[in-house]
Amino acid sequence: MVVNIWEIVGFSAILGAVFVLGRAFYNVFFHPLSKIPGPKLCAATDFIVAYHFLSGRYPFYIKSLHDKYGTVVRIGPNQLSFSSASSWQDIYGHSYRRKQFLKSNFYAYHPRHLGNERDPQKHSEMKRKLSHGFSVKALSEQEDIVQNYLDRFIRQINVYAAGPKGDEMVKWYNFFTFDLIGDLAFGESFGSLNDAKPHFWVSLLLGNIKALAWRSVSRWFPVFDKLGVWTAPKRVMKMRTEHMEYSRKKIVQRMNMKTTRRDLLSGQFGPNGPGMAIPELSGQASLFITAGSETTATFLSGTTYHLLKNPRIYNLLVEEIRSAYNTYEEITGTKASQLKYLSAVMDEGFRLYPPFAVGLYRESPGETVDGIFIPKGVELSTSPWSACRSPENFHNPDEFKPERWLDPDCTDKKHASQPFSLGSRVCIGRNLALKEIRLVLSKMLWVYDMELVNKDLDLDRDSTTYFLWIKPEIWVRFTRRQGVQVPILDSE
Numbered sequence: 302m303v304v305n306i307w308e309i310v311g312f313s314a315i316l317g318a319v320f321v322l323g324r325a326f327y328n329v330f331f332h333p334l335s336k337i338p339g340p341k342l343c344a345a346t347d348f349i350v351a352y353h354f355l356s357g358r359y360p361f362y363i364k365s366l367h368d369k370y371g372t373v374v375r376i377g378p379n380q381l382s383f384s385s386a387s388s389w390q391d392i393y394g395h396s397y398r399r400k401q402f403l404k405s406n407f408y409a410y411h412p413r414h415l416g417n418e419r420d421p422q423k424h425s426e427m428k429r430k431l432s433h434g435f436s437v438k439a440l441s442e443q444e445d446i447v448q449n450y451l452d453r454f455i456r457q458i459n460v461y462a463a464g465p466k467g468d469e470m471v472k473w474y475n476f477f478t479f480d481l482i483g484d485l486a487f488g489e490s491f492g493s494l495n496d497a498k499p500h501f502w503v504s505l506l507l508g509n510i511k512a513l514a515w516r517s518v519s520r521w522f523p524v525f526d527k528l529g530v531w532t533a534p535k536r537v538m539k540m541r542t543e544h545m546e547y548s549r550k551k552i553v554q555r556m557n558m559k560t561t562r563r564d565l566l567s568g569q570f571g572p573n574g575p576g577m578a579i580p581e582l583s584g585q586a587s588l589f590i591t592a593g594s595e596t597t598a599t600f601l602s603g604t605t606y607h608l609l610k611n612p613r614i615y616n617l618l619v620e621e622i623r624s625a626y627n628t629y630e631e632i633t634g635t636k637a638s639q640l641k642y643l644s645a646v647m648d649e650g651f652r653l654y655p656p657f658a659v660g661l662y663r664e665s666p667g668e669t670v671d672g673i674f675i676p677k678g679v680e681l682s683t684s685p686w687s688a689c690r691s692p693e694n695f696h697n698p699d700e701f702k703p704e705r706w707l708d709p710d711c712t713d714k715k716h717a718s719q720p721f722s723l724g725s726r727v728c729i730g731r732n733l734a735l736k737e738i739r740l741v742l743s744k745m746l747w748v749y750d751m752e753l754v755n756k757d758l759d760l761d762r763d764s765t766t767y768f769l770w771i772k773p774e775i776w777v778r779f780t781r782r783q784g785v786q787v788p789i790l791d792s793e
């Protein structure tokens with residue numbers, strides 16, 4: 302009997318189809334997660350969740366599933382999403398009586414750094430080496446650097462955004478956070494505030510985020526994973542390579558710098574340093590640049606939008622800030638941390654527009670979450686967006702209402718909002734970020750009155766997110782208060 306090539310192809314295709322359908326059938330009806338609610342298509346294949354991940358509207362999709370199916374949803378054959386407040390502690394918290402949920406292979410990309418190291422021992426060793434750059438003492442020593450960039454930012458607003466058109470603020474927040482973290486991580490600013498234009502690394506950075514999204518999603522499909530970079534657009538992969546090369550170049554420059562000042566990497570160099578090699582150090586610095594700039598800029602953008610859309614809250618905050626200080630120079634990190642309404646505005650800003658809205662994936666060790674046993678190897682997360690916007694956790698969840706954080710009788714489940722995560726993988730830059738934010742809001746509202754220009758903007762509608770948000774333009778017009786001067790810079 303002669304078998305032609307088309308018969309072989311046809312037979313293979315039928316076998317392939319039977320396998321895929323058989324597997325989907327097993328996933329839906331016989332898989333250990335088959336009793337967990339969720340769309341049947343999601344239970345059958347990872348394609349649905351991958352599609353939504355790459356669409357940039359993933360958190361919105363996951364929330365729509367929680368609205369329909371409840372606090373636990375099966376979003377993929379082997380993936381679960383939670384929206385309850387208690388799931389944060391169960392998944393990310395630390396308890397000697399429970400097995401630990403480690404970062405899933407979602408984080409298995411290179412180069413290795415503090416953020417993606419999955420081995421708990423290696424992670425804590427890395428953290429130990431890096432932690433003194435983030436200590437309370439280091440943070441207070443870094444305040445001068447923060448204030449210096451902030452003063453430059455406040456001054457540039459007067460030049461660029463105080464006219465009738467105003468200016469686009471997402472861009473300016475990025476200039477500030479990026480210049481600052483560049484200085485703290487590499488000992489050198491990127492010069493964006495001075496030049497009033499983005500350093501080429503800002504666009505590399507956003508390209509890099511998309512590349513990570515493509516690579517991470519491809520891991521749900523072992524066949525595609527073997528194809529590696531081919532699953533991501535070439536342009537995006539090129540940006541990623543450039544991003545890594547640039548980090549390396551900058552780290553070498555920083556190593557050769559003769560300086561005694563305290564920044565995030567001081568203590569790493571010289572004979573007494575912990576001995577991290579250049580590739581590891583550039584991986585860490587590249588993480589600091591990404592994690593430490595976009596996140597803070599996102600928070601500032603989101604909170605600016607919500608403040609300017611809510612004049613009552615804006616006015617209360619302005620009143621608190623302007624009565625707390627006598628002069629611009631009095632605005633320090635310590636004083637700003639004592640402002641109660643400002644803290645409530647920040648908590649609410651983090652809740653309504655969490656810089657990390659996508660679930661932080663972990664792998665079950667064979668442990669319970671919300672009392673449900675999750676078999677070993679299942680990938681799961683608390684969806685920050687869903688938890689923060691759930692009516693089960695917050696009353697009027699879509700409303701910007703800082704008072705909920707001040708009212709002792711409010712029964713909202715506040716621990717459903719965990720913008721910095723918790724447990725052993727809590728954000729190492731949390732205190733730095735909070736200090737930056739308090740100072741920016743205090744100084745900006747001390748000097749200027751602010752008004753939203755593009756009033757038809759809808760932040761939720763117009764935002765997309767991969768790991769970090771890609772935000773719409775937020776145009777703001779600034780008016781300098783009578784009698785209040787903008788700061789004079791050292792260089793002037």
Ligand code: HEM
Pocket residue numbers: 415416417428588589590592593594596597600656657661720721722725726727728729730731733734
């Ligand atoms: C508003 C600002 C910020 C937010 C909301 C934020 C949020 C987070 C979150 C949720 C994580 C956990 C990620 C995960 O589990 O995969 C994280 C980790 C991390 N963040 Fe931040 N972050 C902010 C600012 C910063 C800053 C200023 C730095 C400074 C360099 C920083 C450095 C890091 C690092 C190195 C990690 C990894 C920590 C580890 O795994 O041990 N972050 N951040």
